[in-house]
Amino acid sequence: MARTRGTVTIRAVAEAAQVSPATVSRFLAGKTVRPELAERVRAVVEELGFRPNVIAQDLAQGRTRTIGVAVPDLENPYFTGILKGIGHEAQSAGYHLLVGDSGIAPELDVWRAVRQRCDGIIICSPYAPDEVLAEAVARLTPAVLVNRCAPAVPAPQVAVDSHSAMLELTGHLMNLGHRRLAYLAGPEQAWSDQERRRALDAARHFGAEVTVVSAGATAEDVVRAVDEALAARPTALLAFNDLVAFAALARLRELGIKVPEDVSVTGFDDIPYARLAVPALTSVRSPQPELGTLAWQVLSSLLAGETPVGFQTISAEVQHRETVAPSPER
């Protein structure tokens, strides 16, 4: 059955040091071992270059010290920002990161596969319907959800408060005299999009006239969306995220519409290029690493057998830059 010939096992160490495997195990675990024995073991471990087989440890201990993270797209800086935050915390705590890209295989399969090899999972799934999520998550515990708010799902959730940020953004625009706003919307299923819409609904109560246009997924979709939005003669364009905003800016330039003189534009997420662009894009800083950190903390407390708060948000800050100016109609 020797699949791993030549491997130095704990038994080999025990024999060479003339102690029992249990003693070696204890020594390695930092438990009290008589100094002479400890020294013998230490010497043999070094001489033989022994490295414990962590898979065997995992099996024996019923835990893996690994946590899984499922993201929809590894190439999207938004999710890798979250990953960074999780990774930082997890690695400091001696945990490893098993990553699944659910853009590749069916989301549920990815979740299950990832979850099998770790102690808990953090799920970023902006689009899966609540019911699907609820049923899946039940078999995945301990699990933490990122950027969702679905009370029906039996798992703690952490999210960025995009609603407040959007309120602040629209409030600011209205103070600058903007009355006709157009929203280049993201995917309807996304909770984060719903939150932004809610904020726009609020703005309506304060006299804003809001046009909502779906921005779709591709640059061409955005072009179409911008053209459609312009029909309502808005003085400000609010984009679902920075990428949509940039595509919109490109279209406005083509049309000879000046930003911010003729129309103001805002993004969301504050990706790195936002402040490098010309004009620099007014956006909302969405602190992905902090979100990841929070997600880890919640999962961590779950692993410790505690019962963390069911839903937590972190706030996002508006970054005022050059694409917003007073309304030309003021």
Place this chain on the structure above:
Amino acid sequence: MARTRGTVTIRAVAEAAQVSPATVSRFLAGKTVRPELAERVRAVVEELGFRPNVIAQDLAQGRTRTIGVAVPDLENPYFTGILKGIGHEAQSAGYHLLVGDSGIAPELDVWRAVRQRCDGIIICSPYAPDEVLAEAVARLTPAVLVNRCAPAVPAPQVAVDSHSAMLELTGHLMNLGHRRLAYLAGPEQAWSDQERRRALDAARHFGAEVTVVSAGATAEDVVRAVDEALAARPTALLAFNDLVAFAALARLRELGIKVPEDVSVTGFDDIPYARLAVPALTSVRSPQPELGTLAWQVLSSLLAGETPVGFQTISAEVQHRETVAPSPER
């Protein structure tokens, strides 16, 4: 010893189906089992909701179906692009991705820790000295190196051919009449930077006057580097990568220097924003996902016991855009 009470094991299934555990194992592995038994097992598996414990499988089979990837920074789109490529291939092949961010803990510790829990590792380490790498990698096999060319390191290596791309770029500039070039250099230890410098050396043979200035790591460093480079009155600025290029563009704008009329600028990597920027940045498409794919293929053949080619490159293409124009001195 029951650390996992209530778990449905293969033995429980075997008893309920009145067969041996081996039969259940075979059934699950898709080996031939008499139809009646197979059906009984299938039914029980479903009824009990049995899920094999993959950790136990890993131990018994001496493999994990997981590969490790170590990157210097999970938030850097360059590396996550590679990660995407690896993840895509690996997941399709039924492998999982264990990710280590070596920016967090000592690089060697991260490598070791990651390698312990998987069948092989892909290492992205632009800065570690060859000797360090060589020694470390020896204990990490099977391992594959990304974007390095270090013949002394006992592991296959894959890289983007930035040398050829840089040759093409400088050749193009010279054809446009540029003679005084300035290179805003990246980290000297990085092989990719050395490759770019080699190309510039070649350009010298063809009559180029090349100033090399270290661009450092921060935006302020770049400002200083640009100012220093301008002292040589270059007509073209070649940046180590797009981020440096954007920072340089910002500085040139501040100084009232027009791009591309007064000076041409090029980037490297072709990050998404490069083509959205105004003016759109001439850059070099560095296909990270393809690089990741190649890295996986090499590791995969290593896992299969084959001996892959020691060093492979993929080519990068110059993307001609708006920041390059004929030299004003032509």
Place this chain on the structure above:
DNA sequence: TTGAAAGCGCTAACAA
């Protein structure tokens, strides 16, 4: 403090 022994849950050689 130490060692013997019994697991952790699964796979695979072997014999039937």
Place this chain on the structure above:
DNA sequence: TTGTTAGCGCTTTCAA
């Protein structure tokens, strides 16, 4: 084709 048996390499109870 099937069951028996012996691992995979480590941890942990238990008794000494």
